[in-house]
Amino acid sequence: MSQFRFLTLLNYIRFDDSNSRSQRLETDPLAAISEIFGLFIANCKKAYTPGAYLCVDEMLVPFRGRCKFIIYMPKKPAKYGLKILVVCDAETFYVHNAYIYHGKDSDGLGLPETERKLAIPTQSVLRLCKDFEKTNRNITADNWFSSIELMERLKDRGLTYVGTLKKNKRHIPPEFQASKTRSPESSLHGFTKDFTIVSYVPKKSKAVLLISSMHHTKQLDPLTKKPEIIMDYNKTKGGVDEIDKKCSNYSSSRRTRRWPLAIFFRVLDLSGVNAYALYKTCTAVPNISRAQFLQDLARSLVLPHLKRRVYNNRLPRELRLTISRVLGTDKPPEPEITAPEDTEAARKTCKICPSRLKRRTKYSCIECRKAICLGCSKTVCVECADNK
Structure with a gap:
């Protein structure tokens, strides 16, 4: 298409009915894009079944326009934008479920009233992983999501969890914290009935803390001498970050001051990531x-x-x-012209008007559908009128 047409479509594209938007905004802050986004997520769930390892994390859609729920994340490259919480397959990077953060109480939508009183990170993981209950899959997430509360809830739903821990958690023993007396590449394990905590020293005066409900041994990797928990975490932690990187490398986004359009561009990018994962999985190419x-x-x-x-x-x-x-051709092909079966429909001049006038047909008889023109001012052809 022409550039003018493309820019025109980009300017006028909308994703909902503007006449009823004000009414829907009272209950849904994402009314301008929620229907399209919901259809996209529903299709993602139907097309593919994720593997045994899932990754939960957040991605930031760059945006600096006017929006009530814009987020500032200094560790992200864009820093300002719209936050989307995502759960994906840790191996193929297929996006299975996601939701857009739109402010307070947005993480607990769809959860029972008792679970809405839990911590916000716990609500987020429970909402994203609702479709995987009783499947014995493992969830990997960073220290913002990790907590004993979350792991207990996931255990009741038949799911395991692996993730890093913040050092200021109350349930971490002092022996597991960083210390100058601990030698580099050493590890310390702690066990309860259901959970395992490990403290690994990558270098002097540093310590990395992880917690798991999937591991229950002190097994170390023979090559790196790192605990098995850390090796499994490193393999499955980067799913959402890798998706974010893929969307940035080959992006369909354009500069815009409309946040629904920014979300739509990210939906297109995620569609490309999912389509690539499906293509590699379902074809022998x-x-x-x-x-x-x-x-x-x-x-x-x-x-x-x-x-x-x-x-x-x-x-x-x-x-x-x-x-x-x-x-792939040298010259524009000519369209195939096939003669119609009805010779009357192929007539180019009016049947009623004198042939010397050569009046072109414009209307057809309302009864026999024969072609007539505006010049003869007829709505019924002569033959039909004579038959009456």
Whole structure:
């Protein structure tokens, strides 16, 4: 399409009914995009079943326009934007479930009233992992989500958890904290009936704390001498960060001051990530790069539109030749013209008016559907009128 048409569509695109938006905003702050986002997540859940290891984390959609629930995250590259909480497959990076943070009480939507009184990180994980109850999958998350409260709730739902711990948690014994007396590459384990805590010293006066409900031994990796908990955490922790990186490398986003459009651009990027994961899982095609896959995907999406435009004689010939080269031909093909079976429908001049006037047909008889023109001012052809 032309650049003007593209910019026009981009300017006027909307994702809901503006007439009822004010009413829906009273109960749904995301009314401008929630329906489209909900349909996208529903399709993600139908198309793929994640593996045994899941990753829960947050991603930041860059945005600096006007929005009530914009977030400041200094550790993210963009720093300002819209926060989306995501659970994905830790191996294929397929996004299974997500929701947009829109302020207070947004993490507990869909949860029972008793669970809405829990800590916000606990509510977030329970909401995202609601579809995986009693499946014995493992959830990996960072220290913002980790807590004994969350691990107990997940254990009741048939799920295990692995994650890092903040050093200021009350249930951490003093022996597990960083100390100058502890030698580098040493580890200290602590066990309860259901959980395991480990403190690993990567270098002097430093300590990394992790907690797990999946591991119950002191097993170490033979090569790195690190605890098994740390090795499994490192393998499964970067799912959402990797998705965020993929969306940044090949992004469809454009500069905008409308936050629903910024979310829509991220939905397109996540669709590309999920489509690539599905393609690699469901086909026996040799390894194809993600860049090549996205190019092939974009071409397949615009191919029907190109085939329609190449037959349009009103377009400049140079443009039609360019489209033909994209389609793989040297010159624009001529459309196939097939003669209609009904000879009356193929008539180009009015049957009633004198032939010397050569009046073109414009209307058809309301009874027999024969072509007549405006010049004869007839709504019923002569034959139908004579028969009456």
